[in-house]
Amino acid sequence: MEFDENTTVEKALQYKCPRCGAPLEYDPSAEKIHCGACDTDFDIEALKAVAGEGEESDGFDWGDLKKDLNFEEKLEDVRVYQCQSCGALIEADENTVATKCPYCENNVVITDRVSGGLRPNAVIPFKITKKDIPERLKAFYKNKPLLPKNFFSENVTEKAQGMYVPFWLFNAEIDGHVSFRGERVHVYKSGDYRVTETDHFAMERDGEMAFRNVPVDASVKMDNDLMDSIEPFDFSEMKDFDPAYLTGFVAERFDSTPDDELERASGRMENSAENVFKSTISGYSAVRVVTKNLKMRNSSVKYVFLPVYILNCHYGDKKYRYAINGQTGKVVGELPIGKAESIKAFLIPFLIAFAAMTGLVLIFV
Amino acid sequence: MRRFFAVIFASALVLSCFCISFAEPLINPELYRVNDFADIYTEEQEADLEARITDIYTKYDMDLTVYTSKETAYTDLTGPESWMNEADDFYDYNNFGVGEDGRGTCLFICMDPDNRGWWTSAKGAAMPYYTEEAINYIDDRVYPYMRDGDYYGGAVEYLTLVDTLYADGEFPYYTEYSQESEHEAALMQTLPMAITAGLIVGLVVGLAVLFSKKRLMKTVATAAEASEYLDGKSFNLRGSRDHFLFRSVTRTKIESRKSGGSSYSGGHRSSSGSFHSGGGRGF
Numbered sequence: 001m002e003f004d005e006n007t008t009v010e011k012a013l014q015y016k017c018p019r020c021g022a023p024l025e026y027d028p029s030a031e032k033i034h035c036g037a038c039d040t041d042f043d044i045e046a047l048k049a050v051a052g053e054g055e056e057s058d059g060f061d062w063g064d065l066k067k068d069l070n071f072e073e074k075l076e077d078v079r080v081y082q083c084q085s086c087g088a089l090i091e092a093d094e095n096t097v098a099t100k101c102p103y104c105e106n107n108v109v110i111t112d113r114v115s116g117g118l119r120p121n122a123v124i125p126f127k128i129t130k131k132d133i134p135e136r137l138k139a140f141y142k143n144k145p146l147l148p149k150n151f152f153s154e155n156v157t158e159k160a161q162g163m164y165v166p167f168w169l170f171n172a173e174i175d176g177h178v179s180f181r182g183e184r185v186h187v188y189k190s191g192d193y194r195v196t197e198t199d200h201f202a203m204e205r206d207g208e209m210a211f212r213n214v215p216v217d218a219s220v221k222m223d224n225d226l227m228d229s230i231e232p233f234d235f236s237e238m239k240d241f242d243p244a245y246l247t248g249f250v251a252e253r254f255d256s257t258p259d260d261e262l263e264r265a266s267g268r269m270e271n272s273a274e275n276v277f278k279s280t281i282s283g284y285s286a287v288r289v290v291t292k293n294l295k296m297r298n299s300s301v302k303y304v305f306l307p308v309y310i311l312n313c314h315y316g317d318k319k320y321r322y323a324i325n326g327q328t329g330k331v332v333g334e335l336p337i338g339k340a341e342s343i344k345a346f347l348i349p350f351l352i353a354f355a356a357m358t359g360l361v362l363i364f365v
Numbered sequence: 366m367r368r369f370f371a372v373i374f375a376s377a378l379v380l381s382c383f384c385i386s387f388a389e390p391l392i393n394p395e396l397y398r399v400n401d402f403a404d405i406y407t408e409e410q411e412a413d414l415e416a417r418i419t420d421i422y423t424k425y426d427m428d429l430t431v432y433t434s435k436e437t438a439y440t441d442l443t444g445p446e447s448w449m450n451e452a453d454d455f456y457d458y459n460n461f462g463v464g465e466d467g468r469g470t471c472l473f474i475c476m477d478p479d480n481r482g483w484w485t486s487a488k489g490a491a492m493p494y495y496t497e498e499a500i501n502y503i504d505d506r507v508y509p510y511m512r513d514g515d516y517y518g519g520a521v522e523y524l525t526l527v528d529t530l531y532a533d534g535e536f537p538y539y540t541e542y543s544q545e546s547e548h549e550a551a552l553m554q555t556l557p558m559a560i561t562a563g564l565i566v567g568l569v570v571g572l573a574v575l576f577s578k579k580r581l582m583k584t585v586a587t588a589a590e591a592s593e594y595l596d597g598k599s600f601n602l603r604g605s606r607d608h609f610l611f612r613s614v615t616r617t618k619i620e621s622r623k624s625g626g627s628s629y630s631g632g633h634r635s636s637s638g639s640f641h642s643g644g645g646r647g648f
Contacts, residue, residue, distance in 0.1 A: 146582050192481070197612060199611075201610060212594055271590045277602075281607075332585050334585055335582045342579075349571050353567040353570035359559075
């Protein structure tokens with residue numbers, strides 16, 4: 001892209017060390033902002049005072065403010081920011097919130113994308129550091145019996161990228177009525193006959209329950225299944241949002257609204273509600289749902305940033321993407337399955353069972 | 366001369382009386398040998414079975430009767446004990462048997478729906494023939510007929526085997542060598558079934574192990590529930606009602622054992638005081 005006098009240039013907020021002026025990064029292990037140059041740690045509150053930031057407005061709650069927001073209003077596809085460290089002009093697409101200057105590698109937070117109506121309610125800061133990742137991966141590959149033998153020698157793992165992924169946390173109360181059918185079976189012998197008596201029942205359950213912080217990722221780019229799989233997060237460690245937590249990591253704002261994701265969240269809640277009602281039924285040999293009438297009320301949604309490491313692994317001609325929960329260290333991702341290992345996993349138990357069964361039939365029949 | 370012939374005649378008379386007094390009791394021809402109180406044979410079948418039995422006791426000097434009933438007198442018993450007692454009693458109290466030892470057998474078939482089975486009761490010189498092996502041999506071959514409701518076919522098979530038993534003293538295939546060859550034949554018959562069962566079970570187990578290991582490789586899945594996010598204290602069950610709708614009943618016939626399942630008695634006293642042996646099986 002070429003820049004001229006008409007190009008709008010905006011300043012991006014950067015955190016500099018008040019002691020030596022070097023760029024700062026958030027340190028998950030210490031839960032402080034760290035200066036790598038003079039090896040000094042700063043509290044976020046202290047840094048805010050130095051940087052001259054005022055009190056931010058309260059994080060928003062979609063439940064109250066959603067109706068006033070215009071989701072059709074889009075930022076320009078690409079905007080240009082000026083790096084405060086080296087003066088370079090940085091392009092950032094409409095969703096980028098935090099990134100690195102490609103020239104001086106300084107951390108950049110685009111604060112107008114996380115302020116006002118777009119400010120997240122909360123953030124869970126990173127607890128797992130990049131140094132922890134190799135150990136986590138090693139544990140992940142353990143007990144994976146179908147992994148090809150040459151996977152460890154031939155795979156190429158890219159450097160992990162720590163990023164804050166935007167999530168919607170849904171709260172809701174479910175109120176409803178579910179109807180079931182159940183059976184009780186009694187078998188006994190009468191002369192030369194086996195008699196099976198099956199008693200059929202209709203069961204009804206009414207009740208209510210609440211769900212808190214059901215997470216659904218708010219990024220179209222992130223694979224939904226991957227983001228579902230790195231759960232759970234410990235939301236008791238959520239902190240009020242501050243852009244300082246983003247330094248040193250990549251972040252993107254939401255590009256999928258709560259209405260887009262409500263079906264995912266409500267589907268999970270309804271399935272769990274059905275199971276909760278079913279758990280109150282006992283004494284039957286078989287139970288199935290006949291009808292359910294579940295309503296949601298008092299729903300609300302929060303906008304949060306959750307920590308995730310993303311890394312790609314190349315093996316053969318395929319790329320495998322892994323995600324690591326930046327709070328708990330849980331690793332998920334698709335793994336390659338070796339043909340030879342699959343054949344061995346099938347053949348050995350097959351041969352043992354075949355020999356055992358054949359022998360048993362010959363002996364006892 | 367007249368005196369001579371008179372002595373001869375008197376001697377002959379005394380001798381014949383002596384002989385008669387020591388002659389063995391003959392089979393009682395007035396008794397029916399087929400007593401079908403359960404009415405499982407037609408008249409033609411009864412006549413045929415009578416003829417076969419007559420042939421056997423003529424050839425081997427062993428009495429034989431076939432007795433069927435819808436119940437036993439022993440209402441407090443079921444199974445082999447009830448059939449054994451009924452067979453013994455029918456044979457003894459109806460004066461079946463040949464000779465002083467009352468040798469012969471009674472085949473009793475019980476058609477009580479809750480107590481179906483048959484019993485061979487042997488008495489006197491017939492007892493040594495009916496060893497446990499012989500009883501099992503006969504019952505194995507009679508069982509398929511009885512199981513399938515061909516009671517006449519079962520009786521014919523029974524009488525044919527008894528004929529063979531009396532003729533040869535034991536069954537021709539029941540020697541040690543025959544047991545081995547019978548074992549080989551059984552093995553060849555069972556082998557295809559054993560291999561098929563082995564293949565099916567092996568396939569199921571092999572696939573189950575493979576899929577369980579594949580599941581370990583799969584760490585990414587759509588979250589279908591939100592149970593971890595349920596506020597446990599918030600659950601309030603307002604109403605709970607269970608209503609009985611109806612009952613359905615099914616009855617399934619239990620298959621009896623195929624072979625080697627006969628009960629056997631090597632010797633016991635019946636209610637009449639006589640000594641019997643025998644064996645039988647349910648169907």
